[in-house]
Amino acid sequence: MHITLRIGLAVLIVSAPSAFAAGTKAPLQIVVSRQQQSLVVYDGDTVVATSNVSTGKRGHTTPTGIFSILEKRRHHKSNIYSNAPMPFMQRLTWSGIALHGSNHVPDYPASHGCVRLPSKFAAGLFKMTERGIHVVISDRQVTPVEIVSTMLFQPNQSRPPQPPMSDVPLRPALSQLEGGSVEVAMTDSRPAPWLLDDDRAPVRILITRRGMMETLRDLQMLLTALGHDAGNPDGHSGPMTLAAIRSFQTAEGLPVDGQVTRKLVEAVYRKAGRAVPPNGVLRIRRQFQPLLEAGITIERPEFALGTHFLQFQDTEAATGQGKWFGMSLDNALSKATKHRLGITVDADPMEFNALQRALNRIRVPDEVRQSIAGLLADGSSLSISDTDTGLETGEGTDFITITRPVTGG
Template structure:
C-alpha cells in the first residue's frame, strides 16, 4: 500500500484540500457526485482531498456505480475522440470511462463520459492512487460511514493442516523402565537457549467480494455438478445449457416419471434438490483478487421478495492476529425496472434511505461457514464487499474488479 504525506496545498476556487498530518498505509476511496459536480477522496470517513469536476453531458452521461482504477497513464490520448489528450489518465472501465486532466472543467456536465479534473488536482490525485483503488460515482452526494455489525467478515489466519506422522521427525525418549523407544514429534525441539520467533503472513492483496442474486448460469452450473455426481453426464460445469446438459436432464426426468423435456422445469429443479438434500440457492457470492476470479458459491437471501439494494463496504486496519478490521459502508441509489424485478422475484423495494440500510442488507445474507472462513483468511487492507440485486454486469470481465452499474429512478 502507498504511504501519504501531509497535504499542504492551499484552498482555491477550482480545488480544495483537507490536509492530514498522519501518514497511513490505508487505501483511499474516490467519490464522485454528479449532482454537485464534485470529487472527494476519503480515508475511511476522513476527507483527504476535494475538487470540482465535470462529468458526462447529455447523450454521453458518465455511468453511476462502483468502479476501481484499472489502468494509469501519465500520457494518454483518446481512442474514441480524435486522439484528444488525456494527461494523468486513470481508467475505471475498459469501455472508455476514465478520470483525467482537462483544461476545461466547467461547473456542469460537459465531457463525453469521462470525469474531467483541473490540471493541478489531476496530477496530485495520480500520485495518491494505485491500481485497484475504488471509485464510486453517484447521482447524489453520498459519503462512507462506519459499519459496526459483528456479522461482517473478520480477518483470521487459516487453520494449519495437521501434519501426518509419516512426515514427522522421530526423536528418542526414555520410558520409566529404561527401554529405548521412538516417539513421533510434530516438529524438532529447539536447542537450549534458543528463542522461538513466530513468522506472521505477509500483507496480502485486497479481496473483492460480490454478493448478489443467483443467476440462471449459476443455477445451471450447480445442476450440472449435481447431475454429474448422480452419474449423469451433464458435461463440464460451465453453466451453459448445451446438448449434454439437456440429455442428462432428459435422462433424469425419464427415470423420475417426469416429462423428458430436457428443460430445467420447476418440477425438475425441486426434485433434484430434494434428491441431493440441498436448498435451491437464492443468492451467490463471488470472490476476485488481483483482477481475477478466485472462487464462488451459493448463499441464502432472507426475504428474497424484498430488494437487497446496492451497498458497498471497504475494509481498513486489517489485523488477522487480533481478528480486527474497520469497515466503512455506503448505500447507492439503484432503480430496478419492473420487468427486471419480476424476473428476480422482487415484489418490494429496498429501504435504501435508512441510515442502517447497508448493515441490514448484509444481515439478510446467510453465508456457509466454509465460505466465510475462506473469505476471512484472504482479507487485507482495501478489501471490499458489494451487495446488489443486479449481479455481474457486462463491464466486469478480464482485468477488472467487480463493476456495478446503478440506474437513476425515472422522473415522476
C-alpha cells in the same frame, strides 16, 4: 443520508494540494456525484481532498456504480476523438471510462463519458492513488460512514484460505452504457493483470444472488450424473441441455416443457439425493484474479437487498480488528429482473439503516468466514448487490457493479 457538498467545496479544493503532498498511503476511496459534479477522496469517513468535475453529457452518460482503478497512464490520448489529450488517465473500465485531467471542466456534464478533472487536481490525485483503489460513481452525493455488524468479517480466528476456484467465470468487458460512443481510454495492447507476490494484498468480496448461470451449470452436472447427458456444464442452455431436461422430465413423469423452473431444480436435486444449494453466492478476487467462491443464504429473498459498498481499514495491531466504512447506492431493478429473482419489495437506499438491514439478512457459513478472515487486509472491500456484476467484470478487473438511478414516476 443525503449530503450536499457544494457549501465549502472551494475551501476543500484549496486544501487538496497539501493532502497530495503528504503522500498518504492509507486505503482511500473516491466518490463522484453526477448531480453535484464533484469528486471527494475519503480515508474512511474523513475527507482528504475534493474537486469539481465534469461527467458525461446526454447521449454519453457516465455510468454509475462501483469501480476500481485498473490502469494509470501519465500521458494518454483518446483513440477516437482526434487524439485528444487525456493526461493523468486512471482507467475504470476496459470499455473506456476513466478519470483524467482536462483544461475544460465546466460545472455541468460535458464529457463523452469519462470524468474530467481540473489539470492541477488530476496531477495531484494521480500521485495519491494506486491501482485497485475503488471509485464509486453515484447520481446523488453519498458518503461512507462506519458500519458495525456481526456479519462483517474480521481478521481473527482465521484458517488458511481455500484453494483458488477454477470454475469462476471470466466474462469479457463490454460497455453497458446508454447508447452512443464514449470517450475511450484504450490502448492497442492490454497490460498484464495486476499480479503481486504479496499475499496480503486487499481482497474484493462480492455478495449477490445465485444467478441462472450457476443454477444451470450445477443442473447440467447433476443431469449428466443421473444419466441424462447435458453436455459441457458451462452454464449456458443449448440443445443438449434442453434434451437432457426433457429426458429427465419424461423419466420422472413430469410435464415435458424443457423449462428450468424451481420445481425442476428441486426434482433434480431430490433425485440426486442432494440438498438444493443456497440462494446466494459469495465470490472473492485478489489482484484482479478469481480466488474463492462459496454459497451463502439470503433471508427473506422476496425483499431486494439493494446495492451497497463497504471498505475495510484501520486494523489495530493490538486487537487485529479493523473498521468497515460503507454507503448505499441507488439501483432500480427492472420488472423482468425482479420477476426472475423473485423480488416483490424494492430496496430503498434512503431508508434508515438500509445497509445494516441488508447485512442482517445475509448468512455466511462459518468455514467461509474463517477463510475470509485469513485473507483480510487493509483496503479490502465488500460489494452487495441483487444482480451479478455484469459484462464489465472480466479479465484484469475487480468486481464492477453498474447501477441504474431511481427515477421519478
